[in-house]
Amino acid sequence: MLVSLRVYGMSESREKVSSKxxxxxxxxxxxxxxxxxxxxxxRMRDIGxxxxxxxxxxxxxxxxxYDLMSSFLEYIIDQYEGSVEVADGADPRTELDAxxxxxxxxxxxxxxxxxxxxKVYHELYTYAxxxxxxxxxxxxxxxxxxxxxxxxxxxxxxxxxFRDVDAEQMGQLITDVIHAAxxxxxxxxxxxxxxxxxxxxxxxxxDSLYEN
Amino acid sequence: MLVSLRVYGMSESREKVSSKxxxxxxxxxxxxxxxxxxxxxxRMRDIGxxxxxxxxxxxxxxxxxYDLMSSFLEYIIDQYEGSVEVADGADPRTELDAxxxxxxxxxxxxxxxxxxxxKVYHELYTYAxxxxxxxxxxxxxxxxxxxxxxxxxxxxxxxxxFRDVDAEQMGQLITDVIHAAxxxxxxxxxxxxxxxxxxxxxxxxxDSLYEN
DNA sequence: CCGGCTGTTTACCATGCAGTAAATTTTTAA
DNA sequence: TTAAAAATTTACTGCATGGTAAACAGCCGG
Numbered sequence: 001m002l003v004s005l006r007v008y009g010m011s012e013s014r015e016k017v018s019s020k021x022x023x024x025x026x027x028x029x030x031x032x033x034x035x036x037x038x039x040x041x042x043r044m045r046d047i048g049x050x051x052x053x054x055x056x057x058x059x060x061x062x063x064x065x066y067d068l069m070s071s072f073l074e075y076i077i078d079q080y081e082g083s084v085e086v087a088d089g090a091d092p093r094t095e096l097d098a099x100x101x102x103x104x105x106x107x108x109x110x111x112x113x114x115x116x117x118x119k120v121y122h123e124l125y126t127y128a129x130x131x132x133x134x135x136x137x138x139x140x141x142x143x144x145x146x147x148x149x150x151x152x153x154x155x156x157x158x159x160x161x162f163r164d165v166d167a168e169q170m171g172q173l174i175t176d177v178i179h180a181a182x183x184x185x186x187x188x189x190x191x192x193x194x195x196x197x198x199x200x201x202x203x204x205x206x207d208s209l210y211e212n
Numbered sequence: 213m214l215v216s217l218r219v220y221g222m223s224e225s226r227e228k229v230s231s232k233x234x235x236x237x238x239x240x241x242x243x244x245x246x247x248x249x250x251x252x253x254x255r256m257r258d259i260g261x262x263x264x265x266x267x268x269x270x271x272x273x274x275x276x277x278y279d280l281m282s283s284f285l286e287y288i289i290d291q292y293e294g295s296v297e298v299a300d301g302a303d304p305r306t307e308l309d310a311x312x313x314x315x316x317x318x319x320x321x322x323x324x325x326x327x328x329x330x331k332v333y334h335e336l337y338t339y340a341x342x343x344x345x346x347x348x349x350x351x352x353x354x355x356x357x358x359x360x361x362x363x364x365x366x367x368x369x370x371x372x373x374f375r376d377v378d379a380e381q382m383g384q385l386i387t388d389v390i391h392a393a394x395x396x397x398x399x400x401x402x403x404x405x406x407x408x409x410x411x412x413x414x415x416x417x418x419d420s421l422y423e424n
Numbered sequence: 425c426c427g428g429c430t431g432t433t434t435a436c437c438a439t440g441c442a443g444t445a446a447a448t449t450t451t452t453a454a
Numbered sequence: 455t456t457a458a459a460a461a462t463t464t465a466c467t468g469c470a471t472g473g474t475a476a477a478c479a480g481c482c483g484g
Contacts, residue, residue, distance in 0.1 A: 038342035040252045126338035129399050130250035139400050173412040180388035187341050188351050200385040208416045266463055
């Protein structure tokens with residue numbers, strides 16, 4: 001089974017591997033270039049300068065600047081979603097808390113590029129208003145994040161730990177506050193925004209969930 | 213009186229008036245061009261095409277693209293702030309409500325470009341993370357908006373209409389939710405976001421203020 | 425050792441763009 | 455009326471930028 005897979009899978013997967021490796025390099029270079037210059041002032045040259053390879057390889061792997069950006073979008077969204085995985089099974093209060101923390105502060109383990117990645121994510125997110133295709137990608141992503149929060153709230157309601165509020169509405173509100181705090185930290189440079197948001201959520205929103 | 217004013221005011225104010233008129237035309241053209249193309253893809257040519265004048269006049273009135281954008285920033289922020297003026301003096305609950313509504317839905321009178329202006333505002337707001345000067349301008353503006361909400365909350369607490377919560381924290385939270393809803397409507401195209409935000413604020417946040 | 429395939433580089437190009445300069449019209453101050 | 459100043463237009467330029475083409479390197483099967 002494995003053997004036969006390799007027999008005809010070989011050349012294909014080999015190429016793919018080396019190809020994927022380079023593409024990963026390009027993605028990371030794009031990320032760095034984007035961090036430095038911002039989307040508006042991003043030049044293909046800037047990306048090239050962030051790699052050991054020359055900028056022309058990009059044209060070999062991607063079909064122009066737009067295609068590159070589309071791929072990068074998926075790349076950075078995947079990273080985002082990978083970073084908010086949480087061991088569910090814990091009680092709803094703990095899990096909700098953990099999810100909120102991860103959205104606000106990033107993964108526990110020291111991912112020191114977290115805010116740089118958020119910065120880039122957020123910039124692309126805003127620009128998506130001018131691009132239907134990218135907007136659709138972000139909508140899917142947003143829906144998943146929001147959905148995961150709503151889920152936990154529903155779980156808590158079913159278990160009788162939370163009051164019987166409108167889970168959709170509550171999840172939406174929490175997601176919005178998280179988004180705003182992130183935006184404020186990134187766009188306005190308010191370093192304390194996530195912490196403030198957490199306190200505000202605890203104090204004014206979650207008490208609507210808890211006090212029975 | 214009028215005569216004497218004209219005597220020494222003539223050359224200066226006339227120039228200024230005609231100059232300001234043209235600059236206003238340029239600002240509005242910039243707004244339209246920005247709405248159509250987005251900041252990233254904004255060309256001086258696009259602005260020219262939105263006016264009766266040729267694009268080169270812009271260079272006469274402004275010192276290049278960056279200077280133009282800086283001026284436009286102040287222009288659109290002034291418009292924003294002009295649109296959230298509210299007759300204070302009403303009771304805190306009503307006034308807070310009115311301010312929230314104006315931030316979420318725009319001025320009462322039919323300003324049908326409201327969301328287009330918000331869209332442009334929001335895009336510039338996000339790009340400001342790459343420009344310290346612009347970021348500072350937005351910070352000042354944000355502080356005024358947030359401050360005006362905090363003020364009303366404080367007023368309500370003093371008058372004993374609201375519970376004695378941390379006004380700063382509460383004002384911040386409300387401002388954040390407003391911001392997020394706007395961002396969601398603009399970036400993700402969620403038409404219902406402002407309405408949802410209003411309901412969520414009423415249901416989950418303001419009840420922390422009211423129930424005494 | 426060789427012919428073909430993938431991936432990378434070097435050299436180059438077309439053009440879109442902001443900005444300028446000079447000519448022209450309009451306004452202002454006598 | 456007139457001359458100078460302000461405002462606008464027409465014509466042009468230099469260069470930054472995305473993209474291409476052809477040469478080149480490494481690898482793999484035979």
